[in-house]
Amino acid sequence: MTPRTLFEKIWDAHVVRPETADTPAVLFVDLHLIHEVTSPQAFAELRARGLKVRRPERTVATMDHSTPTVRGPIADPQAAAQVRRLEENCREFGIELHGMDSDRRGIVHVIGPELGRTRPGMTIVCGDSHTSTHGAFGALAFGIGTSEVGHVLATQCLLQRKPKTLAIRVDGRLGPGVTAKDLILAIIAKIGVDGGTGHVIEYLGPAVRALSMEERMTVCNMSIEAGARAGLVAPDEATFEYLAARSVPVRESWRSLRSDEDARHDREISWDASALEPMITYGTNPAMAIPIGGEVPHEDGRALRYMGLRSGQKLLGHPVDVVFIGSCTNSRLSDLRQAARVFKGRKVAPKIRALVVPGSRAVKRQAEAEGLDRVFLEAGAEWREPGCSMCIAMNGDQLQPGQVAVSTSNRNFEGRQGAGGRTFLASPLTAAAAAVTGAITDVREML
């Protein structure tokens, strides 16, 4: 048999109708995740055409983007209406919903794996670009637009041209204080903000193998920030242990879900991460990242003007107003443990606002069972209800114009965390260090 990549194995297993010169492939979707912001227009389309949801049992809904992270009713009438619409749609079409009252609610890319719904070899889509997160399990997972949400609801399929593959092999071992977030920021800086366009990235090599499942999710999550549709890590014992802990029986066939020895990717990159340092962004896209002790490079004026920085400036010591620890990139238990390691026995610096937003109710419960909430609260940080929160700033959690944030989220675009806000992306360790010192700091000095 022709050697195949992991991507090709998953792709081939989901082709309902092969692609031709004239038509894209019809690709079957195993799991469709939906949320309140990108689904209402798709349900409206279904109604307008008199269609049903083809496989409601393969569809899972939650609300996370526009929902408040404080308890109580939703104050914003538009957000409340959007949430209500999702409830109505799920009721009418028979879809499992983890709504505001559910103890399993959370960020869609946090709860998919937690619920044991994300599994190796699957195709998973969601009307959200960070669907790439689920690739950590060796699932082909990618973001789609609302029209495609409608297609999947109605037919459980998508029309897709086969993407190319990019293998990124990472050798070596991450040093102390260096995390999966630093690894992916360095990879994006290396290949560029559009370096993965048209490709699915497969992450390989010993440094990737050594990552926990939550760390792999952080890496795959940000594949889209290099333009790639999806990121993949082949499943292994770490994957199977994670799933077994969530009562998912491990299938023998999952063990063959890896790229064959002689399989060829369209592009290949290798790199040794042993010398990697904590990374931080300085500009207005995630590829504009440097080692924490580095100097701001010479870049186009617009990004630096927006960020209030000069070429050649060091970021260490740069004053911070807000620290956000959360988002589908870094809001899982291990992320919160890392942040707590820095906060423990220390205080948030005066005038700094530090926001810790767990990725799900389950993460919140586990964190509280370990006493992490007390560490955050005693340090002077806010401990919130789960949601996307200040990553997308739709729910009132946002920066004021000119404010500087160190954020564990995934996008530092202009205005992403609030109009005029200035975002520096970093790991939970680096973010917590900034909260404590009030400035951009090398966390390795504090561990």
Next chain:
Amino acid sequence: MQPIRLIRSRCVVLAADNVDTDQIIPARFLKGTTREGLGRHLFADWAARPPAEDGQVLVAGANFGCGSSREHAVWALLDAGFRAVVSPKIADIFRANALKNGLVPVVVEPEFHRLLREGMDVSIDLESLRIEIRGGPAAAFALDPFARYCLLNGVDEMGFLLAQSERITEYERRACER
């Protein structure tokens, strides 16, 4: 969708590369439940917002539409009167969203892209897959044959997918046995 054969209009030029969908429409405008009326929020946070009424062809820098998958970005551009985006590189999800709504993504070589100036008259022909500057040079552009068929005939993908119902059922039966 209306069939699209030829777009003839003036260019509106965005000089910046990597214009993400958060720039095209900030997230605070995504709280609605319909597609309508988003044009007024287009580039809402930019000091200088491109004047959409000046032309229907948006000439954008490389990697246009990167970031969030929000289809609202495409709806906002269409609502503001744009009918095509010309760029040396367009982000994957944005391009897919554009095609589904009849916003024509035109990817051209950087050499041709550099010739396009604010206010220039261009024509984009989906029959011949050529973009031409009035009284000036022209260039070919690529478009997936299926996407081109859908644009030319004003049909969307949903109909094609629904027609696959039997094959999908057959697949589900096979996959179930796997």
